[in-house]
Amino acid sequence: MDPIDMMVTDANCEYLGLSRLCLMEAAGKSLGEEVAKIAVFTFAKPVKVVMFTGSGGNGGDAFVAARYLLNRGYDVDIYMLKDNIHSNEAKINLEILLNMKPRLSRLTIHYLTDVDDFKLDEDEDFIVVDGILGTGIRGNLQENIKKAIGVINESNGIKISIDVPSGMDPLTGSVDDVAVVPDYTISFHKIKTGVRDAEEELVGGLVTADIGIPLEAEYFVNYGDFLRLKNRDASSHKGNNGSVLIVGGSKDYHGAPAISGKAAFGAGVDLVYIATPESAAIPVKSASEDLIVKSLDGDYLSLNHLDEILELADKVDAVLIGPGSGINDDTSKLFNVLVTKIKKPIVLDADGLKQVDISLIKNKDNIVLTPHLAEFNQFFNSKLKLDLDSYDFKMVDENITEFQLITKNINGTVIVKGKNDLILSGSKFRINRSGNAGMTVGGTGDALAGIVVSLLSQDLSSFDSACLGVFINGLAGDKAYEINGNGFSASDLVSYIGNVIKNGLC
Ligand SMILES: NC(=O)C1=CN([C@@H]2O[C@H](COP(=O)(O)OP(=O)(O)OC[C@H]3O[C@@H](n4cnc5c(N)ncnc54)[C@H](O)[C@@H]3O)[C@@H](O)[C@H]2O)[C@H](O)CC1
Numbered sequence: 001m002d003p004i005d006m007m008v009t010d011a012n013c014e015y016l017g018l019s020r021l022c023l024m025e026a027a028g029k030s031l032g033e034e035v036a037k038i039a040v041f042t043f044a045k046p047v048k049v050v051m052f053t054g055s056g057g058n059g060g061d062a063f064v065a066a067r068y069l070l071n072r073g074y075d076v077d078i079y080m081l082k083d084n085i086h087s088n089e090a091k092i093n094l095e096i097l098l099n100m101k102p103r104l105s106r107l108t109i110h111y112l113t114d115v116d117d118f119k120l121d122e123d124e125d126f127i128v129v130d131g132i133l134g135t136g137i138r139g140n141l142q143e144n145i146k147k148a149i150g151v152i153n154e155s156n157g158i159k160i161s162i163d164v165p166s167g168m169d170p171l172t173g174s175v176d177d178v179a180v181v182p183d184y185t186i187s188f189h190k191i192k193t194g195v196r197d198a199e200e201e202l203v204g205g206l207v208t209a210d211i212g213i214p215l216e217a218e219y220f221v222n223y224g225d226f227l228r229l230k231n232r233d234a235s236s237h238k239g240n241n242g243s244v245l246i247v248g249g250s251k252d253y254h255g256a257p258a259i260s261g262k263a264a265f266g267a268g269v270d271l272v273y274i275a276t277p278e279s280a281a282i283p284v285k286s287a288s289e290d291l292i293v294k295s296l297d298g299d300y301l302s303l304n305h306l307d308e309i310l311e312l313a314d315k316v317d318a319v320l321i322g323p324g325s326g327i328n329d330d331t332s333k334l335f336n337v338l339v340t341k342i343k344k345p346i347v348l349d350a351d352g353l354k355q356v357d358i359s360l361i362k363n364k365d366n367i368v369l370t371p372h373l374a375e376f377n378q379f380f381n382s383k384l385k386l387d388l389d390s391y392d393f394k395m396v397d398e399n400i401t402e403f404q405l406i407t408k409n410i411n412g413t414v415i416v417k418g419k420n421d422l423i424l425s426g427s428k429f430r431i432n433r434s435g436n437a438g439m440t441v442g443g444t445g446d447a448l449a450g451i452v453v454s455l456l457s458q459d460l461s462s463f464d465s466a467c468l469g470v471f472i473n474g475l476a477g478d479k480a481y482e483i484n485g486n487g488f489s490a491s492d493l494v495s496y497i498g499n500v501i502k503n504g505l506c
Protein backbone atom coordinates (compact mmCIF):
# COMPACT_ATOMS: atom_id res chain seq x y z
CA MET A 1 0.00 0.00 0.00
CA ASP A 2 1.29 3.49 -0.88
CA PRO A 3 2.14 5.53 2.24
CA ILE A 4 -0.28 8.27 1.09
CA ASP A 5 -3.11 5.70 0.74
CA MET A 6 -2.28 4.48 4.24
CA MET A 7 -2.38 8.02 5.66
CA VAL A 8 -5.69 8.68 3.91
CA THR A 9 -7.13 5.42 5.27
CA ASP A 10 -5.91 6.21 8.81
CA ALA A 11 -7.53 9.63 8.64
CA ASN A 12 -10.74 8.23 7.17
CA CYS A 13 -11.03 5.78 10.09
CA GLU A 14 -11.73 8.81 12.25
CA TYR A 15 -14.78 9.66 10.15
CA LEU A 16 -16.17 6.19 10.84
CA GLY A 17 -15.61 6.91 14.53
CA LEU A 18 -12.43 4.83 14.84
CA SER A 19 -9.90 7.15 16.43
CA ARG A 20 -6.17 7.30 15.73
CA LEU A 21 -5.64 6.51 19.40
CA CYS A 22 -7.50 3.21 18.94
CA LEU A 23 -5.40 2.45 15.86
CA MET A 24 -2.19 3.14 17.74
CA GLU A 25 -3.37 0.93 20.62
CA ALA A 26 -4.06 -1.90 18.17
CA ALA A 27 -0.73 -1.34 16.39
CA GLY A 28 1.22 -1.32 19.66
CA LYS A 29 -0.61 -4.39 20.96
CA SER A 30 0.14 -6.34 17.76
CA LEU A 31 3.72 -5.15 17.88
CA GLY A 32 4.09 -6.34 21.48
CA GLU A 33 2.71 -9.74 20.51
CA GLU A 34 5.03 -10.06 17.52
CA VAL A 35 8.10 -9.00 19.53
CA ALA A 36 7.21 -11.60 22.16
CA LYS A 37 6.81 -14.29 19.49
CA ILE A 38 10.22 -13.44 18.02
CA ALA A 39 11.80 -13.46 21.51
CA VAL A 40 10.40 -16.89 22.31
CA PHE A 41 11.32 -18.23 18.87
CA THR A 42 14.91 -16.90 19.09
CA PHE A 43 15.79 -17.12 22.79
CA ALA A 44 13.04 -19.39 24.17
CA LYS A 45 12.49 -16.85 27.00
CA PRO A 46 11.60 -13.20 27.62
CA VAL A 47 14.60 -10.91 27.11
CA LYS A 48 15.31 -7.23 27.50
CA VAL A 49 13.69 -5.05 24.83
CA VAL A 50 15.48 -1.82 23.96
CA MET A 51 13.38 0.70 22.04
CA PHE A 52 14.57 3.74 20.08
CA THR A 53 11.78 6.22 19.46
CA GLY A 54 11.28 9.35 17.35
CA SER A 55 8.72 12.14 17.55
CA GLY A 56 5.89 10.61 15.48
CA GLY A 57 3.37 7.79 15.44
CA ASN A 58 6.13 5.23 14.87
CA GLY A 59 7.53 6.00 18.33
CA GLY A 60 3.98 6.02 19.69
CA ASP A 61 3.52 2.41 18.58
CA ALA A 62 6.62 1.55 20.59
CA PHE A 63 5.27 3.31 23.72
CA VAL A 64 2.09 1.20 23.49
CA ALA A 65 4.00 -2.02 22.84
CA ALA A 66 6.08 -1.31 25.95
CA ARG A 67 2.99 -1.74 28.17
CA TYR A 68 2.09 -5.09 26.61
CA LEU A 69 5.67 -6.35 26.83
CA LEU A 70 6.01 -5.28 30.47
CA ASN A 71 2.85 -7.24 31.27
CA ARG A 72 4.40 -10.30 29.66
CA GLY A 73 7.41 -10.02 31.96
CA TYR A 74 9.89 -8.30 29.64
CA ASP A 75 12.29 -5.55 30.75
CA VAL A 76 11.86 -2.51 28.52
CA ASP A 77 14.38 0.32 28.07
CA ILE A 78 13.17 3.24 25.97
CA TYR A 79 15.64 5.67 24.40
CA MET A 80 13.83 8.74 23.10
CA LEU A 81 15.74 10.55 20.37
CA LYS A 82 13.35 13.49 20.50
CA ASP A 83 11.79 15.02 23.57
CA ASN A 84 9.34 17.13 21.54
CA ILE A 85 6.77 14.58 20.45
CA HIS A 86 4.67 15.75 17.46
CA SER A 87 2.06 13.00 17.30
CA ASN A 88 -0.79 13.62 19.78
CA GLU A 89 -1.44 9.92 20.19
CA ALA A 90 2.25 9.24 20.85
CA LYS A 91 2.21 12.01 23.46
CA ILE A 92 -0.76 10.41 25.22
CA ASN A 93 0.96 7.03 25.28
CA LEU A 94 4.21 8.49 26.55
CA GLU A 95 2.27 10.29 29.30
CA ILE A 96 0.82 6.93 30.41
CA LEU A 97 4.35 5.54 30.80
CA LEU A 98 5.52 8.68 32.62
CA ASN A 99 2.51 8.56 34.95
CA MET A 100 3.58 5.10 36.14
CA LYS A 101 5.31 6.42 39.27
CA PRO A 102 6.28 4.97 41.70
CA ARG A 103 7.24 2.50 39.02
CA LEU A 104 6.39 -1.14 39.62
CA SER A 105 7.08 -2.26 36.04
CA ARG A 106 10.57 -3.01 34.75
CA LEU A 107 10.66 0.05 32.52
CA THR A 108 13.30 2.74 32.06
CA ILE A 109 12.91 5.86 29.91
CA HIS A 110 15.94 7.88 28.75
CA TYR A 111 16.18 11.05 26.73
CA LEU A 112 18.92 10.50 24.19
CA THR A 113 19.10 13.82 22.40
CA ASP A 114 22.87 13.35 22.02
CA VAL A 115 23.90 9.90 20.77
CA ASP A 116 27.65 10.61 20.86
CA ASP A 117 29.46 8.26 23.24
CA PHE A 118 26.27 6.22 23.76
CA LYS A 119 26.79 2.46 24.08
CA LEU A 120 24.23 -0.30 24.52
CA ASP A 121 24.79 -2.75 27.31
CA GLU A 122 25.29 -5.94 25.31
CA ASP A 123 26.00 -8.35 28.16
CA GLU A 124 22.77 -10.25 27.79
CA ASP A 125 20.40 -11.34 24.98
CA PHE A 126 18.20 -8.52 23.86
CA ILE A 127 15.90 -7.18 21.15
CA VAL A 128 16.20 -3.72 19.63
CA VAL A 129 13.00 -2.09 18.43
CA ASP A 130 13.33 0.66 15.84
CA GLY A 131 10.50 3.15 16.36
CA ILE A 132 12.33 6.20 15.00
CA LEU A 133 10.67 6.89 11.65
CA GLY A 134 7.84 5.27 9.71
CA THR A 135 5.63 6.62 6.96
CA GLY A 136 6.15 10.23 8.15
CA ILE A 137 9.82 10.50 7.12
CA ARG A 138 10.57 13.75 5.24
CA GLY A 139 13.84 15.07 3.77
CA ASN A 140 17.34 14.48 5.08
CA LEU A 141 17.93 12.58 8.29
CA GLN A 142 18.96 14.63 11.29
CA GLU A 143 22.49 13.92 12.61
CA ASN A 144 21.31 12.43 15.91
CA ILE A 145 18.97 10.07 14.09
CA LYS A 146 21.73 8.97 11.71
CA LYS A 147 23.97 8.16 14.67
CA ALA A 148 21.19 6.22 16.40
CA ILE A 149 20.62 4.20 13.23
CA GLY A 150 24.37 3.40 13.30
CA VAL A 151 24.13 2.25 16.94
CA ILE A 152 21.18 -0.03 16.13
CA ASN A 153 22.90 -1.53 13.08
CA GLU A 154 26.12 -2.23 15.02
CA SER A 155 24.36 -3.84 17.96
CA ASN A 156 24.22 -7.62 18.43
CA GLY A 157 20.54 -7.63 19.36
CA ILE A 158 17.73 -8.95 17.18
CA LYS A 159 16.54 -5.85 15.32
CA ILE A 160 12.86 -5.22 14.70
CA SER A 161 11.69 -2.20 12.69
CA ILE A 162 8.23 -0.80 13.25
CA ASP A 163 6.28 -0.42 9.99
CA VAL A 164 9.26 0.74 7.88
CA PRO A 165 13.03 0.45 8.57
CA SER A 166 13.91 3.99 9.74
CA GLY A 167 15.68 5.89 6.96
CA MET A 168 14.03 3.96 4.12
CA ASP A 169 11.65 5.75 1.74
CA PRO A 170 8.29 4.08 2.49
CA LEU A 171 7.10 4.68 -1.08
CA THR A 172 10.08 3.49 -3.14
CA GLY A 173 12.20 1.45 -0.73
CA SER A 174 15.26 3.53 -1.58
CA VAL A 175 17.76 4.60 1.07
CA ASP A 176 19.31 8.02 0.42
CA ASP A 177 21.61 8.05 3.42
CA VAL A 178 21.46 5.31 6.05
CA ALA A 179 18.66 3.07 7.27
CA VAL A 180 18.16 0.48 9.96
CA VAL A 181 18.83 -2.99 8.55
CA PRO A 182 16.42 -5.09 10.60
CA ASP A 183 15.98 -8.80 11.10
CA TYR A 184 12.23 -8.25 10.94
CA THR A 185 9.88 -5.47 9.82
CA ILE A 186 6.41 -5.40 11.31
CA SER A 187 3.98 -3.47 9.09
CA PHE A 188 0.49 -2.43 10.14
CA HIS A 189 -2.69 -3.04 8.18
CA LYS A 190 -0.94 -3.49 4.82
CA ILE A 191 2.68 -3.68 3.87
CA LYS A 192 4.00 -0.34 2.55
CA THR A 193 5.10 -0.38 -1.10
CA GLY A 194 8.70 0.62 -0.30
CA VAL A 195 9.09 -2.26 2.17
CA ARG A 196 7.49 -4.66 -0.31
CA ASP A 197 9.78 -3.59 -3.15
CA ALA A 198 13.06 -3.31 -1.20
CA GLU A 199 15.60 -6.14 -1.27
CA GLU A 200 14.96 -8.78 1.35
CA GLU A 201 18.28 -8.13 3.14
CA LEU A 202 17.18 -4.55 3.80
CA VAL A 203 13.88 -5.35 5.47
CA GLY A 204 14.35 -8.83 6.99
CA GLY A 205 11.39 -11.10 7.67
CA LEU A 206 8.08 -9.36 7.00
CA VAL A 207 5.08 -9.51 9.29
CA THR A 208 1.81 -7.72 8.54
CA ALA A 209 -0.24 -7.06 11.65
CA ASP A 210 -3.96 -6.42 11.50
CA ILE A 211 -4.96 -3.33 13.49
CA GLY A 212 -8.72 -3.51 12.98
CA ILE A 213 -9.07 -1.06 10.10
CA PRO A 214 -12.33 -2.01 8.35
CA LEU A 215 -12.69 -2.25 4.56
CA GLU A 216 -15.10 0.68 4.66
CA ALA A 217 -12.33 3.03 5.89
CA GLU A 218 -10.34 2.19 2.79
CA TYR A 219 -13.18 2.23 0.28
CA PHE A 220 -15.33 5.20 1.37
CA VAL A 221 -14.05 8.57 0.18
CA ASN A 222 -13.85 10.93 3.13
CA TYR A 223 -12.07 13.97 4.56
CA GLY A 224 -8.77 12.06 4.76
CA ASP A 225 -8.69 12.18 0.96
CA PHE A 226 -7.91 15.89 1.18
CA LEU A 227 -4.39 14.77 2.19
CA ARG A 228 -3.85 14.04 -1.51
CA LEU A 229 -3.96 17.74 -2.38
CA LYS A 230 -0.41 18.98 -2.66
CA ASN A 231 0.75 21.85 -0.50
CA ARG A 232 1.09 24.90 -2.68
CA ASP A 233 4.61 26.23 -3.11
CA ALA A 234 4.57 29.74 -1.60
CA SER A 235 6.72 31.04 -4.45
CA SER A 236 4.65 29.47 -7.27
CA HIS A 237 3.34 31.75 -10.02
CA LYS A 238 0.40 31.94 -12.41
CA GLY A 239 -0.20 28.61 -14.11
CA ASN A 240 1.93 26.54 -11.71
CA ASN A 241 -1.22 25.33 -9.97
CA GLY A 242 -2.97 24.05 -13.04
CA SER A 243 -4.65 25.28 -16.20
CA VAL A 244 -7.62 23.67 -17.93
CA LEU A 245 -9.46 23.86 -21.21
CA ILE A 246 -13.20 23.32 -21.35
CA VAL A 247 -14.60 22.41 -24.77
CA GLY A 248 -18.34 22.87 -24.68
CA GLY A 249 -21.32 25.17 -25.05
CA SER A 250 -23.63 25.70 -28.02
CA LYS A 251 -26.37 27.96 -29.30
CA ASP A 252 -28.72 26.11 -26.92
CA TYR A 253 -26.57 25.89 -23.77
CA HIS A 254 -24.10 28.40 -22.43
CA GLY A 255 -24.53 27.85 -18.67
CA ALA A 256 -22.91 24.40 -18.56
CA PRO A 257 -19.33 25.38 -19.59
CA ALA A 258 -19.52 28.47 -17.37
CA ILE A 259 -20.54 26.39 -14.34
CA SER A 260 -17.74 23.91 -15.04
CA GLY A 261 -15.25 26.75 -15.37
CA LYS A 262 -16.29 28.39 -12.13
CA ALA A 263 -16.22 25.02 -10.37
CA ALA A 264 -12.67 24.48 -11.66
CA PHE A 265 -11.63 27.77 -10.04
CA GLY A 266 -13.37 26.74 -6.81
CA ALA A 267 -11.22 23.59 -6.82
CA GLY A 268 -8.07 25.66 -7.09
CA VAL A 269 -6.98 25.83 -10.74
CA ASP A 270 -5.06 28.94 -11.89
CA LEU A 271 -6.39 29.37 -15.44
CA VAL A 272 -9.56 28.30 -17.22
CA TYR A 273 -9.89 28.51 -21.02
CA ILE A 274 -13.26 27.85 -22.62
CA ALA A 275 -13.53 26.97 -26.30
CA THR A 276 -17.13 27.57 -27.29
CA PRO A 277 -19.17 28.50 -30.42
CA GLU A 278 -19.64 32.22 -30.91
CA SER A 279 -23.35 32.10 -30.12
CA ALA A 280 -22.45 30.92 -26.59
CA ALA A 281 -19.27 32.96 -26.20
CA ILE A 282 -20.77 36.26 -25.06
CA PRO A 283 -23.08 34.77 -22.40
CA VAL A 284 -20.18 32.59 -21.16
CA LYS A 285 -17.92 35.65 -20.94
CA SER A 286 -20.54 37.58 -19.05
CA ALA A 287 -21.08 34.66 -16.63
CA SER A 288 -17.61 35.32 -15.24
CA GLU A 289 -14.84 37.74 -16.08
CA ASP A 290 -12.33 35.13 -14.82
CA LEU A 291 -12.89 32.77 -17.74
CA ILE A 292 -10.69 33.11 -20.84
CA VAL A 293 -13.13 32.50 -23.66
CA LYS A 294 -12.12 31.44 -27.16
CA SER A 295 -15.01 32.17 -29.48
CA LEU A 296 -15.29 29.71 -32.38
CA ASP A 297 -17.30 30.29 -35.60
CA GLY A 298 -20.95 29.19 -35.70
CA ASP A 299 -23.60 27.85 -33.35
CA TYR A 300 -22.17 24.42 -32.59
CA LEU A 301 -18.74 22.86 -32.12
CA SER A 302 -17.45 21.08 -35.21
CA LEU A 303 -14.35 19.67 -36.89
CA ASN A 304 -13.69 23.16 -38.35
CA HIS A 305 -12.54 24.12 -34.85
CA LEU A 306 -10.12 21.23 -34.44
CA ASP A 307 -6.84 23.14 -34.94
CA GLU A 308 -7.82 26.02 -32.66
CA ILE A 309 -8.88 23.61 -29.94
CA LEU A 310 -5.74 21.46 -30.21
CA GLU A 311 -3.61 24.60 -29.98
CA LEU A 312 -5.34 25.54 -26.72
CA ALA A 313 -5.15 21.94 -25.44
CA ASP A 314 -1.36 22.13 -25.89
CA LYS A 315 -1.19 25.04 -23.44
CA VAL A 316 -3.11 23.47 -20.55
CA ASP A 317 -2.70 20.59 -18.11
CA ALA A 318 -6.11 18.92 -18.55
CA VAL A 319 -9.16 19.13 -20.81
CA LEU A 320 -12.89 18.78 -20.15
CA ILE A 321 -14.97 17.79 -23.16
CA GLY A 322 -18.72 18.03 -23.37
CA PRO A 323 -20.61 20.42 -21.09
CA GLY A 324 -23.49 22.07 -22.95
CA SER A 325 -22.22 21.11 -26.41
CA GLY A 326 -25.56 19.64 -27.44
CA ILE A 327 -25.73 16.58 -29.67
CA ASN A 328 -25.23 16.71 -33.41
CA ASP A 329 -23.15 15.00 -36.06
CA ASP A 330 -20.60 17.79 -36.46
CA THR A 331 -19.89 18.03 -32.74
CA SER A 332 -19.72 14.27 -32.51
CA LYS A 333 -17.07 14.12 -35.26
CA LEU A 334 -15.00 16.74 -33.46
CA PHE A 335 -15.19 14.96 -30.09
CA ASN A 336 -14.19 11.61 -31.58
CA VAL A 337 -11.06 13.18 -33.04
CA LEU A 338 -10.27 15.18 -29.89
CA VAL A 339 -10.24 12.12 -27.62
CA THR A 340 -7.68 10.45 -29.85
CA LYS A 341 -5.48 13.51 -30.49
CA ILE A 342 -5.34 14.98 -26.98
CA LYS A 343 -2.80 13.12 -24.86
CA LYS A 344 -3.35 15.22 -21.71
CA PRO A 345 -5.77 14.01 -19.02
CA ILE A 346 -9.39 14.32 -20.16
CA VAL A 347 -12.78 14.46 -18.47
CA LEU A 348 -15.61 13.34 -20.73
CA ASP A 349 -18.94 14.61 -19.49
CA ALA A 350 -22.66 14.37 -20.41
CA ASP A 351 -23.00 15.40 -24.08
CA GLY A 352 -19.36 14.43 -24.61
CA LEU A 353 -20.02 10.90 -23.41
CA LYS A 354 -23.13 10.53 -25.54
CA GLN A 355 -21.16 11.24 -28.72
CA VAL A 356 -17.86 9.41 -28.28
CA ASP A 357 -17.28 5.87 -29.46
CA ILE A 358 -16.11 3.66 -26.59
CA SER A 359 -13.49 1.96 -28.82
CA LEU A 360 -11.61 5.27 -29.17
CA ILE A 361 -11.02 5.73 -25.45
CA LYS A 362 -10.70 2.06 -24.48
CA ASN A 363 -6.92 2.14 -24.00
CA LYS A 364 -6.62 5.63 -22.56
CA ASP A 365 -5.86 5.50 -18.84
CA ASN A 366 -5.84 9.25 -18.10
CA ILE A 367 -9.52 9.79 -18.81
CA VAL A 368 -12.42 10.25 -16.39
CA LEU A 369 -16.00 9.57 -17.46
CA THR A 370 -18.75 11.11 -15.36
CA PRO A 371 -22.06 9.44 -16.33
CA HIS A 372 -25.22 9.13 -14.29
CA LEU A 373 -26.78 5.69 -14.49
CA ALA A 374 -28.74 6.21 -17.72
CA GLU A 375 -25.67 7.66 -19.46
CA PHE A 376 -23.58 4.78 -18.12
CA ASN A 377 -25.94 2.18 -19.54
CA GLN A 378 -26.09 3.98 -22.88
CA PHE A 379 -22.30 4.33 -23.12
CA PHE A 380 -21.49 0.77 -22.10
CA ASN A 381 -24.60 -0.72 -23.69
CA SER A 382 -25.65 -2.26 -20.38
CA LYS A 383 -28.77 -2.45 -18.23
CA LEU A 384 -27.47 -2.09 -14.70
CA LYS A 385 -29.00 -0.58 -11.60
CA LEU A 386 -26.89 1.21 -9.01
CA ASP A 387 -27.98 -0.12 -5.66
CA LEU A 388 -25.50 0.76 -2.95
CA ASP A 389 -27.83 1.90 -0.20
CA SER A 390 -28.00 -1.30 1.79
CA TYR A 391 -26.65 -3.09 4.86
CA ASP A 392 -26.77 -6.33 2.87
CA PHE A 393 -23.11 -6.89 2.00
CA LYS A 394 -23.92 -9.60 -0.54
CA MET A 395 -26.16 -7.27 -2.52
CA VAL A 396 -23.59 -4.47 -2.39
CA ASP A 397 -20.77 -6.81 -3.38
CA GLU A 398 -22.73 -8.24 -6.32
CA ASN A 399 -23.72 -4.77 -7.50
CA ILE A 400 -20.13 -3.51 -7.47
CA THR A 401 -18.92 -6.65 -9.25
CA GLU A 402 -21.49 -6.12 -12.02
CA PHE A 403 -20.20 -2.60 -12.63
CA GLN A 404 -16.58 -3.74 -12.46
CA LEU A 405 -17.15 -6.43 -15.07
CA ILE A 406 -18.27 -3.75 -17.49
CA THR A 407 -15.84 -0.92 -16.68
CA LYS A 408 -12.84 -3.27 -16.76
CA ASN A 409 -13.26 -3.11 -20.54
CA ILE A 410 -11.71 0.34 -20.51
CA ASN A 411 -8.50 1.64 -18.89
CA GLY A 412 -9.90 4.93 -17.61
CA THR A 413 -11.83 5.91 -14.50
CA VAL A 414 -15.63 5.94 -14.36
CA ILE A 415 -17.76 7.83 -11.85
CA VAL A 416 -21.27 6.40 -11.71
CA LYS A 417 -23.29 9.22 -10.16
CA GLY A 418 -26.05 8.25 -7.77
CA LYS A 419 -27.19 8.62 -4.15
CA ASN A 420 -23.95 6.88 -3.29
CA ASP A 421 -21.53 7.42 -6.15
CA LEU A 422 -19.40 4.54 -7.36
CA ILE A 423 -15.93 5.30 -8.70
CA LEU A 424 -14.25 2.52 -10.68
CA SER A 425 -10.87 2.03 -12.32
CA GLY A 426 -9.59 -1.43 -13.27
CA SER A 427 -9.88 -3.55 -10.15
CA LYS A 428 -10.05 -0.47 -7.90
CA PHE A 429 -13.26 1.08 -6.66
CA ARG A 430 -14.41 3.58 -4.04
CA ILE A 431 -17.77 4.81 -2.81
CA ASN A 432 -18.70 8.43 -2.15
CA ARG A 433 -21.47 9.22 0.30
CA SER A 434 -21.47 13.04 0.33
CA GLY A 435 -24.30 14.94 -1.37
CA ASN A 436 -28.09 15.11 -1.12
CA ALA A 437 -31.31 14.91 -3.11
CA GLY A 438 -31.25 18.69 -3.76
CA MET A 439 -28.43 17.96 -6.20
CA THR A 440 -30.84 16.65 -8.80
CA VAL A 441 -31.06 20.30 -9.91
CA GLY A 442 -29.56 20.98 -13.37
CA GLY A 443 -25.87 21.80 -13.60
CA THR A 444 -24.44 19.87 -10.64
CA GLY A 445 -22.90 17.39 -13.11
CA ASP A 446 -21.19 20.29 -14.89
CA ALA A 447 -19.85 21.42 -11.52
CA LEU A 448 -18.50 17.92 -10.83
CA ALA A 449 -16.78 17.77 -14.23
CA GLY A 450 -15.17 21.17 -13.53
CA ILE A 451 -13.88 20.06 -10.14
CA VAL A 452 -12.46 16.82 -11.53
CA VAL A 453 -10.65 18.51 -14.43
CA SER A 454 -9.27 21.08 -11.98
CA LEU A 455 -7.84 18.32 -9.75
CA LEU A 456 -6.40 16.51 -12.79
CA SER A 457 -4.59 19.72 -13.75
CA GLN A 458 -3.10 19.87 -10.26
CA ASP A 459 -1.33 16.54 -10.72
CA LEU A 460 -3.75 14.18 -9.00
CA SER A 461 -4.16 10.84 -10.78
CA SER A 462 -7.38 10.18 -12.70
CA PHE A 463 -8.70 7.89 -9.98
CA ASP A 464 -7.81 10.24 -7.12
CA SER A 465 -9.25 13.26 -8.99
CA ALA A 466 -12.48 11.39 -9.58
CA CYS A 467 -12.78 10.23 -5.95
CA LEU A 468 -11.91 13.55 -4.34
CA GLY A 469 -13.87 15.49 -7.00
CA VAL A 470 -17.10 13.67 -6.35
CA PHE A 471 -16.62 14.04 -2.59
CA ILE A 472 -16.01 17.80 -2.88
CA ASN A 473 -19.01 18.24 -5.18
CA GLY A 474 -21.21 16.44 -2.65
CA LEU A 475 -19.83 18.49 0.25
CA ALA A 476 -20.51 21.73 -1.65
CA GLY A 477 -24.04 20.40 -2.32
CA ASP A 478 -24.45 19.62 1.38
CA LYS A 479 -23.32 23.14 2.27
CA ALA A 480 -25.77 24.61 -0.28
CA TYR A 481 -28.56 22.48 1.26
CA GLU A 482 -27.63 23.64 4.76
CA ILE A 483 -28.02 27.27 3.70
CA ASN A 484 -30.86 27.10 1.14
CA GLY A 485 -32.63 23.77 1.64
CA ASN A 486 -33.67 22.18 -1.65
CA GLY A 487 -33.90 25.62 -3.22
CA PHE A 488 -30.27 25.80 -4.30
CA SER A 489 -28.95 25.99 -7.82
CA ALA A 490 -25.74 24.59 -9.31
CA SER A 491 -24.29 28.12 -9.14
CA ASP A 492 -25.00 28.20 -5.40
CA LEU A 493 -23.21 24.85 -5.03
CA VAL A 494 -20.25 26.14 -7.03
CA SER A 495 -19.92 29.17 -4.76
CA TYR A 496 -19.21 26.85 -1.78
CA ILE A 497 -16.53 24.68 -3.40
CA GLY A 498 -13.56 26.78 -2.22
CA ASN A 499 -14.98 26.93 1.28
CA VAL A 500 -15.56 23.18 1.68
CA ILE A 501 -12.04 22.46 0.43
CA LYS A 502 -10.55 25.00 2.83
CA ASN A 503 -12.44 23.47 5.75
CA GLY A 504 -11.66 19.94 4.59
CA LEU A 505 -7.94 20.66 4.66
CA CYS A 506 -8.03 21.64 8.35
N1 LIG B 1 -2.43 2.38 9.98
C1 LIG B 1 -1.21 2.44 10.38
O1 LIG B 1 -0.34 1.92 9.69
C2 LIG B 1 -0.88 3.16 11.60
C3 LIG B 1 0.40 3.57 11.80
N2 LIG B 1 0.83 4.18 12.88
C4 LIG B 1 2.24 4.49 12.98
O2 LIG B 1 2.43 5.84 12.69
C5 LIG B 1 3.49 5.99 11.78
C6 LIG B 1 3.36 7.27 11.07
O3 LIG B 1 3.35 8.29 12.03
P1 LIG B 1 3.79 9.80 11.69
O4 LIG B 1 3.67 10.56 12.94
O5 LIG B 1 3.02 10.26 10.52
O6 LIG B 1 5.27 9.65 11.18
P2 LIG B 1 6.60 9.00 11.76
O7 LIG B 1 6.43 8.36 13.07
O8 LIG B 1 7.15 8.19 10.66
O9 LIG B 1 7.61 10.23 12.00
C7 LIG B 1 7.35 11.51 11.72
C8 LIG B 1 8.09 12.35 12.75
O10 LIG B 1 9.47 12.33 12.52
C9 LIG B 1 9.93 13.63 12.15
N3 LIG B 1 10.76 13.48 10.95
C10 LIG B 1 10.33 13.31 9.71
N4 LIG B 1 11.36 13.20 8.88
C11 LIG B 1 12.49 13.31 9.61
C12 LIG B 1 13.87 13.29 9.30
N5 LIG B 1 14.30 13.15 8.06
N6 LIG B 1 14.76 13.41 10.30
C13 LIG B 1 14.31 13.56 11.56
N7 LIG B 1 13.01 13.61 11.94
C14 LIG B 1 12.11 13.49 10.96
C15 LIG B 1 8.69 14.47 11.89
O11 LIG B 1 8.90 15.75 12.35
C16 LIG B 1 7.59 13.74 12.64
O12 LIG B 1 7.45 14.25 13.93
C17 LIG B 1 3.43 4.77 10.95
O13 LIG B 1 4.62 4.51 10.25
C18 LIG B 1 3.09 3.73 12.00
O14 LIG B 1 4.25 3.29 12.66
C19 LIG B 1 -0.14 4.51 13.95
O15 LIG B 1 0.35 4.27 15.17
C20 LIG B 1 -1.42 3.68 13.88
C21 LIG B 1 -1.95 3.42 12.58
Ligand SMILES: [K+]
Nearest residue numbers: 133162164166
Ligand atom coordinates in the same frame (compact mmCIF):
# COMPACT_ATOMS: atom_id res chain seq x y z
K1 LIG C 1 10.71 2.42 12.01
